[in-house]
Each structure stands twice: as structure tokens, then as C-alpha cells.
Amino acid sequence: MTEKLTMAAALNRALRDAMRADDTVVMFGEDVGPLGGVFRITDGLTAEFGDQRCFDTPLAESGILGMAIGMAMNGMRPVVEMQFDAFAYPAFEQVVSHAAKMRNRTRGKLTVPIVIRIPYAGGIGGVEHHCDSSEAYYAHTPGLHVVAPSDPADAYGLLRHAIASDDPVVFLEPKKLYFARAEADLTAPVPPIGTAVIRRPGTDATLIAYGPAVPVALEAAEAAAQEGRSLQVVDVRSIVPFDDDTVCDAVRSTGRAVVVAEAAGFGSVSAEVVARVTERCFHWLHAPIRRVTGFDIPYPPPKLEHFHLPSVDRVLDAVDDLQWEDA
Template sequence: MATEKLTMATALNRALRDSMAADKSVVVFGEDVGPLGGVFRITDGLSAEFGEDRCFDTPLAESGILGMAIGMAMNGMRPVVEMQFDAFAYPAFEQLVSHAAKMRNRTRGRAEVPLVIRVPYAGGIGGVEHHCDSSEAYYAHTPGLHVLAPSCPADAYGLLRQAIASPDPVVFLEPKKLYFSRTEADLDSSVAPIGRAAIRRPGTDATLIAYGPAVPVALEAAEAAAQEGRSLQVVDVRSIVPFDDETVCEAVRSTGRAVVIAEAAGFASVSSEIAARVMERCFHHLHAPVRRVTGFDIPYPPPKLEHFQLPSVDRILDTVDDLQWEDS
């Protein structure tokens, strides 16, 4: 396989470029995504290559951006829109949950909405309020939406290609702090199916379940635990909706212990749902209650304090140590 070391930003840019080259109905638009190439340069070069009729800037009006995209999707286009930051997407929330998510059901399947909403999301970049939200629970709670969160360049490419090809609306959450981290990837054979989790690291003592920006932290914690003689398995959820119960629960049953890791606040969260699903399906295999390491239930803190809010290796290892090992 031809692997190369590249960033998630490059992988996303290539996914957009390849999708646009393969299908003339794919259009990309949003705030500053045209000649500038996006705040994070994810759309760099697309306007020059495909023309400003297929990659173009919009006014600062998120509701209008998504409303236009829904109409285009219902009429044969495949729009890919960018909400410049996670919390900037909220003005478009009504369009998303009331129309994009419900259109197929409302029309008894006659109207599809093949739409991708790209959202640079989560913390870890020293951003201020409105720039570091983990908003996945809002979208995951809405039937009719797919919600994806890649953690590496290969999955960013594969999942975005799958999302653009999907007949359903997809919220595509891109971890900002991972945009420029480099890893080896083979994009030519990178296929990350929607609805399938991945085992990132084998282990026998406990299972760490994470997605998006929490996956590298989980892997770092597993490496640190190995130095202390403890074997931790790491599962990357990848697809929040639809959720891969089979892979996740099989992994938990194999170790008998589970810790769910996420940056978002813990109350009424995706991590809550994962913990509940694991407890319901794996109860007789568990040696200890399912535990969680999440952000705190507070508004996102100022940049100098965000390291307290984010899950850390120490917090994960402390939680693993509390999994009733003496009772196994």
C-alpha cells in the first residue's frame, strides 16, 4: 500500500477535491471557504480548480447557508457546507432539525437530502467562547441525521467521502486540534463505512471508548498504562449515529471493564448514551460499573484553563484504577 504522512486538514481537502472531481453535483460553500480556502484552509485551492460556481463564499448567515443547501439537496445537488466554528452553527439549528433531518420522513421517502454539514469542533486550540463547543449531543439526539467524528487523517478522508455519497444529511464533526497532526495514511484504500467503529489498540484488562479528539488521548493513556503493566483496549467510535453496538460491546465483553472518554460535558451527553448502551448489553460480562471521563458541566472555560476541562491521561488512568480490580 502507498502510505504517506499527512495531516487531517490535507486528507479532508483531498476528500472534497476527489468528491467534486467525481461528481459535478457536489458543491462546497460557506463563510470564507472560497478564494481564502477556509479559516483552517480545508477548502484551499478548490475555488481555483473547480470555479466559484462550485466552491463559493456566502454571507454571514448560517441559517441562510443551510436553508439554501437543503433546497439544493432536494433538487439534485450534493451540497457540502461549512459552519466556520462549532458554536457558530446554532443559528442554523432550526433548519437542520426541523427540515433537513425530517424531510425524508415528511415526504414518505420521496425527497432525499444528500447534504453534509462540516463543523470544526471541540477544544484544545486555546480558543475563546463560541470557538470550542462539543455539540455532538444536540445532533445525535435528532432522528434523521448521521453524526460522524473522525480521529485520524485516513478516517477523515474515508468518512467524508462516504458522507458526501450518502443520501441522508450528515453532520461531520472535525476536531480542530487534530487538523494539523500528521500520521501515516493510505488514502487510496481508505474506506471508513458509516456505522462502524474501529479497534485502535488491542488490550485485555479494560476497554477505553472514545471518538474524535478524545481518541489520541485514549491511545496515549493506553501507552502509559502499558508501562505500568496494564493492557488497555481502545475503541474509536467514529460513527456516533448510527452507532456500532456490535463492535463496541464485543470489545467491552472481552475485557469486562469500560471507560467512555469525551470532551463534551457529561450530563445528557453522547458519553451517557454509550455508557447506558454498554451497561444494558454487557451487564453480565462487567466486573465494574461503566465509568466516564468527560468535560465538566460548565460553560467552556477561558484558554488558560481549558486543560482542566479536557480529558487528560492522568484523569483516564485514575478512572481505570478505580474499576474495582480487587473484585475481579
């Protein structure tokens, strides 16, 4: 049964359904109680489940993460909200030294099945410290899963997978996609964490994107089609574990690729994708893989962010650079 809903509503539904299905799932963070979160993702949860299942904490991100880890060590499945990407940094040590390593340190005797929800990335006119693309920090840490949905149906399904996972999951929610409506069938299963999907078939070149860059890639593919060029779009979805098979099969099928990501390019997930695909697909490639990423600058002020964000035109220009004259 499909319905038209926003990603915010889909995420709220996922939390509600997970909490109904499993008493050990608890939700906490800053302003997630009666207010329902600054983006209203937890709207109504305290009313339905009570303030022992969905509750506000003191304003301290390391405290939130650390308490979640302890609760997970003792039989719970906490979901925590970091209010904004850049406000999650006080919790960094708890994420990388404890959530990520507890299973390993104890050879599986203790596990940390927590979900760290982070509204992330830009494109919403946010002031400084509200728009970081912080995925590389987490993706670089063994022991964490890192996922980013790009539409409501996937947001629902991925969040259900994340809550069910026995490993810590960094769940990156693209803020600029929160309130875009799309048709979705929330009862339909979505592929598990660790799986990329082809969002649009194409034969000339492959666009590889995740999170907020996926709609940009799809729009670019639509525009290219008007000009007679067939672009395939791969949605990575799961940054860690990375689905080498799906991504590399896609690139081999076209022989050309552009990676699109909002984060700064240097030392980034997009760089990792290029390296992995090149290592595996070199003999299928007709041109070096190009990247369209954010610049290597602190996230810009609202009136300047349009210069920074990957745009359809920038993606199409990169596609034009894929050495077609040699074909």
C-alpha cells in the same frame, strides 16, 4: 501508498476528489472561497472548480443550511462549512426540523444528501464560542448521521462516505487534530458510517472514545502498558448510527470500560454509550462503566481549558477505579 499528511490536508483531498468524481457536489459557506476557509480545509477548491462549485455566501448560517437543503431537494450534493461549532447554532432549526426530517415527511420522495462540516471541540486555545462539543444536540435528532474522525486516513474516508451518503451527515472535525501529521494511505478503503473500529488491542479494560478523545485514549493505553495493564481502545467514529456490536463485543472481551469524551457529561453521547453498553453487557461487567468527560460548565477560557479537557492522567485514574481488587 502511504504518505505523511495532516487531517486538514486529508479533508481537503477528500473534498477535491469528491468534486472531481461528481459534478453535483458543491461546497459553500463563509470564507471557503478564495481564502480556503479559516482552517484552509477548502484551500484551492475555488481555483480548481470555479466559483459555482466552491463559493462564499453571505454571513448567515441558517441561510447556508436552508439553501443547501433546497439545492439537495433539486439534485445537488452540497457540502457546507459552519465556521465554528458554536457559530452553527443559528442553523439549528434548518438542521433539526428540515435536513433531518425531509425524507421522513415525504416518505422518501425528497432526500437531503448534504454534509454539514463543523470544526468542533477545544484544545486549541480558542476564545469563547469557538470550542463547543455540540455532538449531543445533533445525535439526539433522528434523521441525522453524526460522525467524528480521529486521524487523517479516517477523515478522508469518512468524508468521502459522508458525501456519498443519501442522508444528511453532521461531520465533526476535531480542530485540535487538524494539523497533526500521521501516516495514511488514502487509497485504502475505510469502514462505512455506522462502524466503530478497534484502534488498539487490549485485554484488561476497554477505552471507548471518539474524535478528539481518541488520541488521549491511545496515549493513556500506551502509558498503562508501561505499568503492565493492557487497555483496548475503541474509536466510535460514527456516533449515529452507533455500532453497538463492535463496542459491546469489545467491552465483553475485557469486562471493564471507560468512556472518554470532551463534551460535558450530563445528557451526553458518553451517557448514551454507558446506557447502551450496560443494557447489553451487564453480566460481563466486573465494575460499573466509568466516564471521563468535560465538566458540566460552559467551555472555559484558554488559560483554564486544561482543567476541563480529559487528560491521560484522568483516564488512568478512572481505569484504576474499575474495582480491580475484586478480580
